[in-house]
Amino acid sequence: MKRIGVFVCHCGINIAATVDIESVVKDLEDYPGVVLVQDYKYMCSDPGQNIIKEKIKSERLDGIVVAACSPTLHENTFRLTCKTVGMNPYSCEIANIREQCSWVHKNKDEATLKAKLIIRSIVEKALLDEELEPVQVPVIRKALVLGGGIAGIQAALSIANSGYEVILVEKQSSIGGRMAQLSETFPTLDCSQCILTPKMVDVAQHEKIRLMTYSELEDISGFVGNFKVKIRQKAKYVDWDKCTGCGLCIEKCPKKAPSEFDQGLEKRKAVFTPFPQAVPNKPVIDHENCTYFKTGKCQLCKIVCSFDAVDFDETETFVEEEVGAIVVATGYDVYPVLNMDEYGSGKLPDVIDGLTFERILSSSGPTGGEVRRPSDGTVPKEIVFIKCVGSRDPEHHFPYCSKICCMYTTKHAMLYKHRVHDGQPYIFYMDVRAGGKGYEEFYQRAQEEDNVIFLRGKVSKVYQDDDKVVVCGIDTIYGRNVEIRADMVVLAMAIRPSKGVEELTRLLKIAIDQNGFLTEAHPKLRPVESLSAGIYLAGCAQAPKDIPDTVAQASATASMVSNLFSQEYLLHDPLITGVNEDLCSGCGVCVSVCPYDARKLNKEEGIVEVNEVLCEGCGSCSAACPSGAAQQKNFTDTQLSNMVKAILSE
Amino acid sequence: MFDPKIVAFFCKWCTSAGADLAGTSRMTYKPNIVGIRVMCSSRVDPEHILNAFKNGAEGVLIGGCHPGDCHYQSGNYKTLKRITLLKKMLNDLGIDKNRLRLEWISAAEGKRFTQVMDEFTDEIKKLGKLKINQL
Amino acid sequence: MAKPKVAFYWCASCGGCEEAVVDLAEDILTVTDAVDIVLWPVALDFKKKDVEAMQDNEIAVSFINGAIRTSEQEEMVNLLRKKSGLIVAFGSCAHIGGIPGLANFSNREEIFDYVYTKTPSTMNPAKTTPQTNTVVDGYELEIPEFYNTVKTLDQTIDVDYYLPGCAPPPDLIMNAVMAILKGELPEKGAVLAPDKSLCDTCPRNDSKPEKLMMNEIKRPHTVEMDPEKCFLAEGVICLGPATRSGCGERCINANMPCRGCFGPVKGVSDFGAKSLSAIASIMGIEGEEKMTDEDIQKLVDQIADPAGLFYMYSLPSSLLRRKVMK
Amino acid sequence: MQVSYYPGCTLKTNAKNFETSALAVLDRLGVTAQELEDWYCCGVCFSQASDNLMQQIAPIRTLVKAKESGNPQLLTLCTMCYNTLKRSVEFIKADEEKLETIHKFMDREATRFYGDEVDVIDVLSLIKQIGLDKLKEAVVKKVKNLKIASYYGCMLLRPKEIAIDSPDDPSIMEDIILASGCENVYFPFRTECCGSYQIVNEPDIVKTRAKKIIGSALKNGADLMVILCPLCYYNLDEVQAEIRKEDPRFQTLPVLYITQLLALLLGLDLDIHDFSLHSVDPRPVLKRKGLL
Amino acid sequence: MTKKKAISSRKLTSEDADQLHDISGVNVYACYQCGNCSASCPAVEFMDIPPHLVIRLAQLGFIDELIEAETPWICAACITCTVKCPRGVDIAKVMEGLRQIVLRRDFEHINIREIDKKLREKLPQIALIGNFRKTIL
Secondary structure (H helix, E strand, O other): OOOEEEEEEEOOOOOOOOOOOHHHHHHHHOOOEEEEEEEEEEOOOHHHEEEEEEEHOOOOOOOEEEEOOOHHHHHHHHHHHHHHOOOOOHHHHEEEEEEHHOOOOHHHHHHHHHHHHHHHHHHHHHHOOOOOOOOEEEEEOOEEEOOOOOOHHHHHHHHHHHOOEEEEOOOOOOOOHHHHHHHOOOOOOHHHHHHHHHHHHHHHHHOOOEEOOOOEEEEEEEEEEEEEEEEOOOOOOEEOOOOOOOHHHHHOOOOOEEOOOOOOOOOOOOOEEOOOOOOOOEEEEEOOOOOHHHHHHOHHHHHHHHOOOOOOOOOOEEEEEEOOOEEEEEEEEEHHHHHHHOOOOOOOOEEHHHHHHHHOOOOOOOOOOOOOOOOOOOOOOOEEEEEEEEEOOOOOOOOOOOOOOOHHHHHHHHHHHHHHOEEEEEEEEEOOOOOOOHHHHHHHHHHHHOOOEEEEEOOEEEEEEEOOEEEEEEEEEOOOEEEEEEEEEEEEEEHHHHHHHHHHHHHHHHEOOOOOEEEOOEEEOOOOOOOOOOOEEHHHHHOOOHHHHHHHHHHHHHHHHHHHOOOOOEEEEEOOOOOOOOOOEEEEEEEHHOOOOOOOEEEOOOEEHHHOOOOOOOOOHHHHHHOOOOOEEOOOHHHHHHHHHHHHHH | OOOOEEEEEEEEOOOOHHHHHHHHHOOOOOOOOEEEOOHHHHHOOOOHHHHHHHOOEEEEEEOOOOOOOOOOOOOHHHHHHHHHHHHHHHHHHOOHHHHHHEEEOOOOHHHHHHHHHHHHHHHHHHOOOOOOOOO | OOOEEEEEOOOOOOOOOHHHOOOOOOOOHHHHHHHEEEOOOOOOOOOOHHOOOOOOOEEEEEEEOOOOEHHHHHHHHHEEEEEEEEEEEEEEHHOOHHHHHHHOOOOOHHHHHHHHHOOOOEEEOOOOOOEEEHHHOOEEOOOOEEEEEEEEEHHOOOOOEEEEEOOOOOHHHHHHHHHHHHOOOOOOEEEOOOOHHHHOOOHEEEEEEEEOEEOEEOOHHHHOOOOOOOOHHHEOOHHHHHOOOOEEEEEEOOOOOOOOOOOOOOOOOOOHHHHHHHHHHEEEOOHHHHOOHHHHHHHHHHOHHHHHOOOHHHHHOOOOOOOOOO | OOEEEEOHHHHEEEEEEEEHHHHHHHHHHOEEEOOOOOOOOOOOOOOOOOOOOOOHHHHHHHHHHHHHOOEEEEEEOOOHHHHHHHHHHHHHHHHHHHHHHHHHHHOOOOOOOOOOOOOEEHHHHHHHHHOHHHHHHOOOOOOOEEEEEOOOOOOOOOOOOOOOOOOOOOOHHHHHHHHOOOOOOOOOOOOOOOOOHHHHHHHHHHHHHHHHHHHHHHHHOOEEEEEHHHHHHHHHHHHHHHHHHHOOOOOOEEEHHHHHHHHOOOOOOHHHHHHHHOOOHHHHHHHHHHOO | OOOOOOOHHHOOOOOHHHHHHHHHHHOHOOOOOOOOHHHHHHOOHOEEEOOHHHHHHHHOOOOOHHHOOOOHHOOOOOHHHHHHHHOOOOHHHHHHHHHHHHOOOOOOOOOOOOOOOHHHHHHOOHHHHHHHHHOOO
């Protein structure tokens, strides 16, 4: 039997006032396995710890129980004490006789008895505790960033600048994401592309970053520090190694299709780069629209390419990589106007969403930055902006606030006014949420200097009447309905997680909330981590946010990744549940129960195997295992059973 | 009135932390319940509960995190199912199912912790001694 | 050298275990060649006094089947304990209580009341029930006492080995007998069957899905069961994961799920609690986070009689041993 | 195919033309609408008070009769009836306790109605269910350039639990009109209320509404307006005459039940039409377009 | 509404407010005053209090004011407001609740006998029966 020492702390009078220490000491002295009982006024103090150290040595103890305060306070303290004299830290147990005994009971006899029972049960645990060492896992110091918008770009650059390798995967052929589509950004009104494109170039040129555009994550296995990922590179039909990006193929291509980048306002070719500043600036052939793929005829691009880069036979390829951390920065989509029946279901040409208006305002856009309405290209003299379209509407669309609309709509109205001086912008709003540095001032400027009329209320209906778009709404401040015969309407549509993110989260085994946004490990204290270790979040995939917030979060994410990579090994709590191979019959019950996929059935051997790194030590499998083969370390069935008996002993 | 013996299992992250909060807030409750701290309520095996009854416990209490808040994602759902089924079986074994209680108590619910302790102790007192005769 | 002496005795059992000995077929000749049978009430005419006349430990090994239900059984097994070197608890009833052990869901009073007055075929207006002592025509008659609780053999006497099964399969019996004869014995208290549970040898193992889930509990008579598929994967409760293997998968091969006659595996103290926990763990995993307490109750209520199911063979050997009666 | 048919009060009096045309069109499309042997007033407006269970008895009793008839579907022509019956079904399905109470009031009914046994259906949905292709095939009179404004009114689209189409942007009438060979005219007020029963003591509301609705349809080039509800019909047809009296410059637009138009296009017997019931005479337009 | 109105807890929890809640079954506190109900109401121009303010007054407990208002009687129960409401507030039911409160206090809003006989014959029954909602039946 082990030689257990029990150290009872008075905690000044915190324990001693209601627990009769002398009686407790006497009681424990006779307890089987206990070779020493020692009490002291403040066990956690230096002299107290020294007593423990001395006694461990002098009494040749191989396990100790400290009866004191809650283990959340000093378990680590006492375990470190043990470690300094060569005792395994896991041989030290804490009996909580303060928070759960002396402080909550008034009657001294009752409290003393309860303290005895608590200590006895912990002695029983200590008697069967194993010596444990933390599980060590090497870390692969390479990160995978999913998504090449501003969030992904910032995260990738930041991780790479810390000296670690990064693979940046983007499903479009160019990085840049939504930010590349924007005109000017609030509240400073600097040009979005002007501040973004240098960063895009940095990514392309960074020696630590491997850029994989037109690619998607196909498969993943492994765990924090040791993920194995498979990336699918879609068929581009253009050999980018040969292509110089001269653009001749694009020029000659006879087939056009609506440009996604320009929100369908403009056409692009079937062989195309999404926008002139694309990175990498090399084209892909759009299989859906290419005449050759449809009819077998054409091949003009191939003919004009002097580098023989066009390859119609190209197929998708797969790349396998090992990474230590993953950043999910998959961004957002705009909720389609199609869903807004009361606003014309997308059938009215001059009722558009905010992102489309960004293209109209953008100097690189289809109108060169001149505000012209889509239907007939005339300059709209009155524009109505409607906020909270699809947002804050739990009854029909989404319950959440899309957060960016208040500011960008104000910016839209302002930019419109700057371009069309005699034009009148109106904004229908429910609340103005202008929290952020310089945001309120920006909003005030729109009211004072740019004469934007803010109407507090919702719009119930928008319809076409001749060449006008009639907007029927209310100004709840005025208290009456209002009708505006506008030339154009811009809807601040809700934003939602981008398409395909749900499949991705299933692959990554990370959670999403009821609206499809990625769930963070803790809403306040762990806002950039997912619940799966080693997978981090950045940008609008997690929740709607504007550019400053996105960049801040991406930087935080990168610092978490660097933090992880700064360690050679990951240390993992060894209180895991193993498998006794002599007892395990491979029934697989534990596999179903494990929330971390740490347990896998090896069908060949007929037993279950445990990945010690994935196991978080909840012990649910131990309770589920019908053959006693799954025993949680230092929480075995025998230990718990003995603890119960000790509590019930007189 | 007799003084019942009650064994409890508290999960480390929520209920045990709630118990600590009750302590640091100097709340008081009845001393009949002695707790065992486990990592998760789902570690508690029905075997441990029967073992407690066999060895003289008049009641068994299990405290876990609220649904959706489990530190281990889904442990408490497993506990809930096991305990629900076990209660049904306890009835067949002649043990009042109210002698076994599952409560969700968060780390912030110190007050509730004390209420549950007192309520359960009173309930067990009302149910009386559990007379297990194995012959 | 004289052949070792062997006894067979039966207590509260159906007789199937006796049948199992006969099922050894020609192998029984090997046994009879090697040993002298000194007591076997079902087959040979020896009397109690013959045993009483023996020296202590004279019988090399006694195979006792059946649970302990009456004072007569208790007396006989105590006698055999005294006279035998080794005692083997033979079959589920001696080992873990078996089917007779289900009587522990009631007590003597209830059983007598039902059997002697309430069964449809009984006419007993005077409500006469068996008494241990009765005076008839001036003579006092004595019959064994019917105990309140069914016990396993090891709750009555010290047992050296256990041969599980309802009934134990011939190969295990032969192995046990040969081991005893050769003196190659495992440590005392061992169960003479493999340590792993039935899934280890189950022919349906390959059909197991990656994650076992039971979203609905089906009973064997309500579904057409795929003869190749894991029962649990089909929603049928099978206690194989909790039950010691060695039975030869007789039920499984007859397309019936395991009900646990071999008892728990090593280290498990309560078969019912453990198997309940395993089954509850894989019930309704899909969408569990959305389930209300009522949903869970409904799910659990699909198991009509959990105690009867999970303790079908092992109630007397469970932690509580019997129902707590008022 | 056979469905039960619940006429309701107005169909037997002021809206005879709706009933005759609808039944004839359905008959041509192969549907027998079997009138319930016993039926009661539906109560007209679904009672929106949560404690007013008495008001639910009339519709539920009608549904009991429908259940007894054995047909799985119950056709209503009047949209008020559709709305009341359908919402009663939703009401009792949502609250078992109230269903129990309502049943207690109907102790003389042999049958109990629980909500799912009979499907209350309107004529548009029924035609769609029969198939627009079938309708297309049945059309015998091909018209050119007949521009139809389809007016939905409220009761088929609101509340959304019982809506037969999108409350804001429905298309079922337009689909039927298109299949029948006519052209659709889009006008923004096609789903807006006509003023309903306010015609009785707040006729100004109705007049304002009618002006807006008719004006908008005319502005968008409609030759005819088709509708489904006898009350909308009154408010949009009869009231036009009154507006005209007050304002001679007011332009009128003939209003027909959609089934009247379909009956003409399907070449059904002209005797079923009683155009004298219309205050804005549709005959000139119909003649011009070759339907008469 | 030129008068200054006192808001008090007594008003917020009055019997009238409870009655309105009981009859309508609607939680008016879900309303965040977007005004869509009023914006979409086809009869708002005839109302003395637009629908969104009806809900606002109900939130503040000014039921007495609502009982005197014309709005509930102008409402024709077309349900447009309810369909539009982003917060699931059934405004049409609140209107019905207000009508019911009045009618249950023995006050008829219209007198059937005053309806012109000729009109009575010509009108569809559904118009008449519908309108009788404004009387105690």
